[in-house]
Amino acid sequence: MEYRQISEDYSVSGQIQPEDIAAIKDAGFRSVICNRPDNEQPGQPSADSVKAAAEAAGLAFRYIPVISGQITMDNVEDQAEALDELEGPVFAYCRSGARCTNLYGLIQQERG
Secondary structure: OOOEEOOOOOOEEEEOHHHHHHHHHHHOOOOOEOOOOOOOOOOOOHHHHHHHHHHHHOOOEEOOOOOOOOOOHHHHHHHHHHHHOOOOOOOEEEOOOOOHHHHHHHHHHHHH
16 A cells, blocks of 8 residues: 655545555554545445444544545535544545545645
8 A cells, every 4th residue: 555645744545445454553644534435436445444444443534525526615624624633644545645635735725
């Protein structure tokens, strides 16, 4: 599993599997955000299955589904709120990591 560090407290990746949670925890992450809607692609694990694995490992989890190419201000505000509330570092994922990265950039613009 590869991920990209965007800031000191925020990293992103493409789709993860529930069994990736152990490696995410071992890498020092304290919280996970899923930005990928369920059923976007056949065979992808549900957010609930990843949430169950994350919570079983002692990590916080937040589900903020974002439709590809259609980020809304509500999405940006929900992500900003999650980043304010969750213990970092935070690991966010979607299909490729692009939505998670774009959300972070939009939050920084809003707060700029």
